[in-house]
Amino acid sequence: MTELEIAIAPMHRLCKKAGADRVSEAAAKELAKTLEEIGVKIAKEALDYAVHSGRKTIKSEDIEIATRKTAGKLSFDYF
Amino acid sequence: MTELEIAIAPMHRLCKKAGADRVSEAAAKELAKTLEEIGVKIAKEALDYAVHSGRKTIKSEDIEIATRKTAGKLSFDYF
Numbered sequence: 627m628t629e630l631e632i633a634i635a636p637m638h639r640l641c642k643k644a645g646a647d648r649v650s651e652a653a654a655k656e657l658a659k660t661l662e663e664i665g666v667k668i669a670k671e672a673l674d675y676a677v678h679s680g681r682k683t684i685k686s687e688d689i690e691i692a693t694r695k696t697a698g699k700l701s702f703d704y705f
Numbered sequence: 706m707t708e709l710e711i712a713i714a715p716m717h718r719l720c721k722k723a724g725a726d727r728v729s730e731a732a733a734k735e736l737a738k739t740l741e742e743i744g745v746k747i748a749k750e751a752l753d754y755a756v757h758s759g760r761k762t763i764k765s766e767d768i769e770i771a772t773r774k775t776a777g778k779l780s781f782d783y784f
Binding site: 631632633636637639640641643644645646647648649650652653655656657660661662664665666667668669670672673676682683684685686688689690693697 | 728
């Protein structure tokens, strides 16, 4: 039993945006699971940056820098 | 106006899982936006692998290999 925070239905829509005609239910679940893991990782990084800045609240700029430092390697250029 | 597929509320929960006490609304929105971009990128990779395998349907294993090849560099080891 998957205990996901991220909903499955939006995952199908993300895949359609990516150009897919058909997406299995298991694939959508797997994508949700993956994005949750990535999300927690980015959030952990963002928390580090917030604390580094003397704050207890994660702000948008913490997420932005965490994304750049972490997922920036994923090369979004061809979006 | 953000037109996000991923809901904002689960993003707060992901940040709590990451150990954050407080998360701004803007931060949660930014995280959702980031995960959508990453999600579409992984889905595009997965589609490539599905087509490479002679299929039109993205299956769970396509997402899995796309994640390994793309986000694998994010080093989930310290989760």
